[in-house]
Amino acid sequence: MERRSKCVKMLAMATRPQRSERRTDALSRERIVEAAIEILDADGEAALTFRALRTRLATGSGAIYWHVANKDELLAATTDDVIARVVTDVSAGAEPREAIRAIASGVFDAIDAHPWVGGQLSREPWQFAVLQVFEALGQQLGALGVPERARFDCASALLNYVLGLAGQYAAGARLIARETDRSAFLASVAERWATLDPAEHPFLHQVTPQLLDHDDRQQFLAGIDLILAGIDAIR
Amino acid sequence: MERRSKCVKMLAMATRPQRSERRTDALSRERIVEAAIEILDADGEAALTFRALRTRLATGSGAIYWHVANKDELLAATTDDVIARVVTDVSAGAEPREAIRAIASGVFDAIDAHPWVGGQLSREPWQFAVLQVFEALGQQLGALGVPERARFDCASALLNYVLGLAGQYAAGARLIARETDRSAFLASVAERWATLDPAEHPFLHQVTPQLLDHDDRQQFLAGIDLILAGIDAIR
DNA sequence: ACCTGAACACCGTTCAAGT
DNA sequence: ACCTGAACACCGTTCAAGT
Numbered sequence: 001m002e003r004r005s006k007c008v009k010m011l012a013m014a015t016r017p018q019r020s021e022r023r024t025d026a027l028s029r030e031r032i033v034e035a036a037i038e039i040l041d042a043d044g045e046a047a048l049t050f051r052a053l054r055t056r057l058a059t060g061s062g063a064i065y066w067h068v069a070n071k072d073e074l075l076a077a078t079t080d081d082v083i084a085r086v087v088t089d090v091s092a093g094a095e096p097r098e099a100i101r102a103i104a105s106g107v108f109d110a111i112d113a114h115p116w117v118g119g120q121l122s123r124e125p126w127q128f129a130v131l132q133v134f135e136a137l138g139q140q141l142g143a144l145g146v147p148e149r150a151r152f153d154c155a156s157a158l159l160n161y162v163l164g165l166a167g168q169y170a171a172g173a174r175l176i177a178r179e180t181d182r183s184a185f186l187a188s189v190a191e192r193w194a195t196l197d198p199a200e201h202p203f204l205h206q207v208t209p210q211l212l213d214h215d216d217r218q219q220f221l222a223g224i225d226l227i228l229a230g231i232d233a234i235r
Numbered sequence: 236m237e238r239r240s241k242c243v244k245m246l247a248m249a250t251r252p253q254r255s256e257r258r259t260d261a262l263s264r265e266r267i268v269e270a271a272i273e274i275l276d277a278d279g280e281a282a283l284t285f286r287a288l289r290t291r292l293a294t295g296s297g298a299i300y301w302h303v304a305n306k307d308e309l310l311a312a313t314t315d316d317v318i319a320r321v322v323t324d325v326s327a328g329a330e331p332r333e334a335i336r337a338i339a340s341g342v343f344d345a346i347d348a349h350p351w352v353g354g355q356l357s358r359e360p361w362q363f364a365v366l367q368v369f370e371a372l373g374q375q376l377g378a379l380g381v382p383e384r385a386r387f388d389c390a391s392a393l394l395n396y397v398l399g400l401a402g403q404y405a406a407g408a409r410l411i412a413r414e415t416d417r418s419a420f421l422a423s424v425a426e427r428w429a430t431l432d433p434a435e436h437p438f439l440h441q442v443t444p445q446l447l448d449h450d451d452r453q454q455f456l457a458g459i460d461l462i463l464a465g466i467d468a469i470r
Numbered sequence: 471a472c473c474t475g476a477a478c479a480c481c482g483t484t485c486a487a488g489t
Numbered sequence: 490a491c492c493t494g495a496a497c498a499c500c501g502t503t504c505a506a507g508t
Contacts (some may be wrong), residue, residue, distance in 0.1 A: 027492080050482065060493040061483075067491095071482065122357050122402035126410075126424055131431075131439065138438030152445040155438070157458035161392065164399025167357035175361075189361055196366075203373030203390070204366065210387040223392035230465030262473080285501065295474040296502075302472095306501065 027059055029067040033077045040078060040116045044177060048075075048116075076127045079120040083129035086110050087136050096144040097228060100158070103136050104224045107162055108217060111169050118170030122163045134159050146235060154231050161227060165220055186212055262294055264302040268312045275313060275351045279412060283310075283351075311362045314355040318364035321345050322371050331379040332463060335393070338371050339459045342397055343452060346404050353405030357398045369394050381470060389466050396462060400455055421447055 035056050039048050050061045050071070057064070068074045086106035090099060111118040121130060138155040146154055176185045190212055193204045270291050274283050285296045285306070292299070303309045321341035325334060346353040356365060373390040381389055411420045425447055428439045 049480090051480090054494095060495095062485075062494075063492045065483070119358070122399065123354070123406055125403040125406050126427075131428075131436075135436050135438050138442065142438065148441070151438070152442040152449065153454055153457040154461065155442075156454055157396065157461045160399035160403060160458060161396045162399065163402060164357065164395035164397065167398060167402050168360040168395060171358055171360050192361075193366075201366075201370050203370050203377065203386070206383070207373065207387045207390075214387070219388055219391055222388040223395060226389065226392045226465035226469065227462055228465070229468040230461035230463070233464040233468050234461065284499090286499090289475095295476095297475075297504075298473045300502070 027057065027063055027067065029077070032057065032064055032067055032074070033081055036074055036078050037081065037114075041114055044174065045116045045119060072124075075120050076124060076129070079117050079124075079127065080129045082110050082114055082117050083107070083121075083132060087132045090136065096140045099140045099143075100137060100228065101221060101224055103133065103140070104158070104162055105217075105221065107133060107166070108169075108220050111166050112217070115170045115173030118166035118168075118173070122167030122170070125163065130159070130163070133162065141231070144231070144235075146231060150231075150234060154227075157227055157230075158224070161223055165223070169216070183212075262292065262298055262302065264312070267292065267299055267302055267309070268316055271309055271313050272316065272349075276349055279409065280351045280354060307359075310355050311359060311364070314352050314359075314362065315364045317345050317349055317352050318342070318356075318367060322367045325371065331375045334375045334378075335372060335463065336456060336459055338368065338375070339393070339397055340452075340456065342368060342401070343404075343455050346401050347452070350405045350408030353401035353403075353408070357402030357405070360398065365394070365398070368397065376466070379466070379470075381466060385466075385469065389462075392462055392465075393459070396458055400458075404451070418447075 032053065035053060036048055039052055039056065050064060053064055054061050068077070086109075087103065089106060090102050094102060107121075111121075121127075124130070134155055137158050138151055141151045141154050142148075172185070176182055190208050193201070193208055193211075196204060198205045267288065270288060271283055274287055274291065285299060288299055289296050303312070321344075322338065324341060325337050329337060342356075346356075356362075359365070369390055372393050373386055376386045376389050377383075407420070411417055425443050428436070428443055428446075431439060433440045
């Protein structure tokens with residue numbers, strides 16, 4: 001996708017006299033979204049500012065606003081970009097239950113690779129990216145034989161669960177960025193739990209060991225399976 | 236809770252010569268949190284700024300920072316304040332399944348009354364308010380007879396679902412604030428769905444009627460029941 | 471100990487002016 | 490049509506100075 005096009009252009013300008021030919025790397029909505037994703041991946045949500053963007057794209061802020069209405073739209077576009085790949089990646093031939101797990105896993109992995117996507121998904125629920133996931137889940141529920149009346153609620157339950165984890169995971173990533181690593185972060189959470197009165201918080205004390213060595217992805221899929229089991233029960 | 240204490244003080248100052256007695260309404264963390272909640276309820280998340288706060292409290296920004304570390308801590312405190320009441324309100328005597336529904340309903344109603352709480356819950360997952368909900372859910376799962384090994388995953392699934400809805404609902408409220416009302420908002424969502432290709436989005440087209448007249452609270456509880464049914468199935 | 475309020479270092483967004 | 494970049498109206502936060 002021509003990530004180095006800016007450098008190429010600058011080299012060309014330095015070695016050749018400028019020509020009137022159309023620059024192939026002219027500013028475009030696509031290039032802006034791409035640059036935004038690079039900033040978000042490298043330095044997190046807080047680092048994405050129009051100033052950072054115009055520096056990276058070597059342009060003025062007004063130029064960015066020519067292609068993108070505002071920051072909300074830009075964030076929605078970056079999220080759509082990442083999620084679109086997930087949903088279309090799910091192979092159409094799979095068995096419905098496996099397909100649902102694959103969709104959920106795909107969203108999980110996308111958030112794992114780009115934590116800022118989690119924050120964005122849970123903040124803007126009716127954006128296109130979320131619709132894509134909702135549609136994909138709903139189709140598979142149909143294939144699974146869930147009666148039409150119940151499909152809306154079931155898809156909604158799965159979607160809310162996925163979005164809930166999305167937000168949680170994104171927030172976790174935000175905190176871990178400040179700490180050293182994941183296990184140190186979990187240890188500090190466990191420490192805080194340990195300071196709570198065991199008489200008032202018996203459950204938290206009980207599950208602290210599980211907190212410390214649980215696998216996020218596995219726990220996420222366990223939740224999906226739980227909801228699928230519930231769907232089986234009402235079917 | 237003395238909501239009018241500022242006015243009382245001003246009247247007192249106007250009618251009596253100042254006395255050296257300690258003002259009962261001196262600035263305190265509690266009063267700041269209370270004022271913040273009033274601003275959030277009246278005008279939404281975007282309206283809560285330190286400038287709005289210092290105007291309402293008739294003080295300087297530094298005074299607020301003396302009692303509260305920063306804006307994140309203030310937001311966490313407001314959320315804790317609202318959620319604490321929900322969790323302690325759940326009557327201890329209820330049957331576990333009903334208690335879980337009551338906890339979930341309580342969180343739902345709190346978010347319904349204070350949409351900004353939803354945004355905050357889904358953004359800061361390990362804050363105290365969320366721990367309280369997690370603890371309450373976990374305790375009831377124990378009472379329900381869920382084996383210890385599975386309790387962590389089950390509580391996690393319920394919590395993620397609740398937090399997912401929290402974020403979604405908060406975002407919806409943010410959008411509805413700009414539109415006229417809820418049904419106009421849903422109609423505009425349905426309109427957008429209608430523009431999508433029915434061949435690619437059959438599910439969305441199918442459930443549009445249900446979108447238009449669904450009850451948020453009822454749908455939320457249907458999801459809780461679905462997860463509870465799944466928990467029954469694995470028990 | 472607690473409060474004041476000016477100042478700092480940022481934001482997102484706009485817009486007259488250029489090509 | 491597309492881009493520039495200064496300017497505007499905000500933020501959260503700090504801090505010397507007051508009581």
